[in-house]
Amino acid sequence: MAEGRGKEKMIAGILGILLGGLGIHHFYLGSNTAGIILLAVGIVLGTITCGVGYGLAALVGLVEGIMLLIMSDEDFNRRYNQRTPGSTEFVFMKPQM
Numbered sequence: 001m002a003e004g005r006g007k008e009k010m011i012a013g014i015l016g017i018l019l020g021g022l023g024i025h026h027f028y029l030g031s032n033t034a035g036i037i038l039l040a041v042g043i044v045l046g047t048i049t050c051g052v053g054y055g056l057a058a059l060v061g062l063v064e065g066i067m068l069l070i071m072s073d074e075d076f077n078r079r080y081n082q083r084t085p086g087s088t089e090f091v092f093m094k095p096q097m
Helices: 009-022 024-029 032-048 052-070 073-081
Strands: none
Touching: 009 024, 009 032, 009 052, 009 073, 024 032, 024 052, 032 052
């Protein structure tokens, strides 16, 4: 059940797995700069490297999506509902207080 900011763990995890290469899960969670970084890596480097850059961004999104889904509800609520994450805060990073 979502509290505070109303972000759902299941939605964030699925967005990370399916659209993680575009950083959509970061935009959903409020880490907009992290989303822009993944979006830039996915599109710009993906274009320059014939898809390798997008593959890298998609892999990061997949891992972060899985991490979100296996994260405890208490930890997810503490990180994403009871506070706004830092703009460059990736899922695998320690939360910026």
